[in-house]
Amino acid sequence: xxxxxxxxxxxxxxxxxxxxxxxxxxxxxxxxxxxxxxxxxxxxxxxxxxxxxxxxxxxxxxxxxxxxxxxxxxxxxxxxxxxxxxxxxxxxxxxxxxxxxxxxxxxxxxxxxxxxxxxxxxxxxxxxxxxxxxxxxxxxxxxxxxxxxxxxxxxxx
Amino acid sequence: xxxxxxxxxxxxxxxxxxxxxxxxxxxxxxxxxxxxxxxxxxxxxxxxxxxxxxxxxxxxxxxxxxxxxxxxxxxxxxxxxxxxxxxxxxxxxxxxxxxxxxxxxxxxxxxxxxxxxxxxxxxxxxxxxxxxxxxxxxxxxxxxxxxxxxxxxxxxxxxxxxxxxxxxxxxxxxxxxxxxxxxxxxxxxxxxxxxxxxxxxxxxxxxxxxxxxxxxxxxxxxxxxxxxxxxxxxxxxxxxxxxxxxxxxxxxxxxxxxxxxxxxxx
Numbered sequence: 382x383x384x385x386x387x388x389x390x391x392x393x394x395x396x397x398x399x400x401x402x403x404x405x406x407x408x409x410x411x412x413x414x415x416x417x418x419x420x421x422x423x424x425x426x427x428x429x430x431x432x433x434x435x436x437x438x439x440x441x442x443x444x445x446x447x448x449x450x451x452x453x454x455x456x457x458x459x460x461x462x463x464x465x466x467x468x469x470x471x472x473x474x475x476x477x478x479x480x481x482x483x484x485x486x487x488x489x490x491x492x493x494x495x496x497x498x499x500x501x502x503x504x505x506x507x508x509x510x511x512x513x514x515x516x517x518x519x520x521x522x523x524x525x526x527x528x529x530x531x532x533x534x535x536x537x538x
Numbered sequence: 539x540x541x542x543x544x545x546x547x548x549x550x551x552x553x554x555x556x557x558x559x560x561x562x563x564x565x566x567x568x569x570x571x572x573x574x575x576x577x578x579x580x581x582x583x584x585x586x587x588x589x590x591x592x593x594x595x596x597x598x599x600x601x602x603x604x605x606x607x608x609x610x611x612x613x614x615x616x617x618x619x620x621x622x623x624x625x626x627x628x629x630x631x632x633x634x635x636x637x638x639x640x641x642x643x644x645x646x647x648x649x650x651x652x653x654x655x656x657x658x659x660x661x662x663x664x665x666x667x668x669x670x671x672x673x674x675x676x677x678x679x680x681x682x683x684x685x686x687x688x689x690x691x692x693x694x695x696x697x698x699x700x701x702x703x704x705x706x707x708x709x710x711x712x713x714x715x716x717x718x719x720x721x722x723x724x725x726x727x728x729x730x731x732x733x734x735x736x737x738x739x740x741x742x743x744x745x746x747x748x749x750x751x752x753x754x755x756x757x758x759x760x761x762x763x764x765x766x767x768x769x770x771x772x773x774x775x776x777x778x779x780x781x782x783x784x785x786x787x788x789x790x791x792x793x794x795x796x797x798x799x800x801x802x803x804x
Binding site: 399473 | 595644648704
């Protein structure tokens, strides 16, 4: 099974603000983009035999979330988004060293023997008022959010 | 010959880059990103120095590449004026499509991955002195105009994302055939080995620097401004000068090359 931890900042997200400003002020999306948010996503593959995935999610969050400045939501296997925006998942298609390090840390240092794999990505939440919001989200992903030589994107609606 | 050292928010090598350029006989000034971009046409050449433009938000160089000054630099590059991007400047040139200059974003500078004997031994930020081997014939590129093929140049590097990668399987062949690979990492004897620590960041074919097809735009991960004076060299380097503060270091050849390129172009 897969435990998903969606993590967002409680404090203002300067990176999201910069991306939004770039889209509005430099790339011509002032008529299409209403809002933009960002979340980090850890997707952690664990043994199917785990009895209480909710408790495991809480214990994993203690290691991967800094609750002084971040909030999180946990889910098992699927991710439900709230609506009102297009979620665009961006991750590396080349090896992700930080995800590898996190997996090693969880398994070998912190005793999470049930962890089988760790993936890391960013969810860009694009509130769009264009006629074809998914098409616009794809365009934004390809023009700004990814470098195709190392990143992939996925529209998650 | 007046050059602009283009400064974005988060750039942090603009001053020493200008000092190094002046030591090679160029004049110039620091050009902040929010000046009217059309004023760039008053200059004969451009350097985008190192640092962390926009705090590397999104990914290194991505946000700066969308600034109006980059559109102006694209026009100046099309006119044949020289541009050198150093470290973060290289990342900006890649994200803007000016390098390798084949029509789009053709490569990425990904996180460093240091590989030795088939194993990843280290990742991420790395700071070290390195030796570069000049791979192109003389006068191929504005920033190495005065160097011969095989010349070795010492300079330091400091970056986390300098690992040149591409999904285009034919790209390397094209870059090699067109002499767009300008520097490769090598050992002190000039031997290129695709293993850490000679290949410091896992870059494809140990690439440290590339130019555009026309040769006027150069991007390099190492910092020539940090070895432009002999006193900047490490204590073990026989070329180190402790007394004469003006004595040139190997990195100055990059700026002297730019100067010569501008002279010839005139």
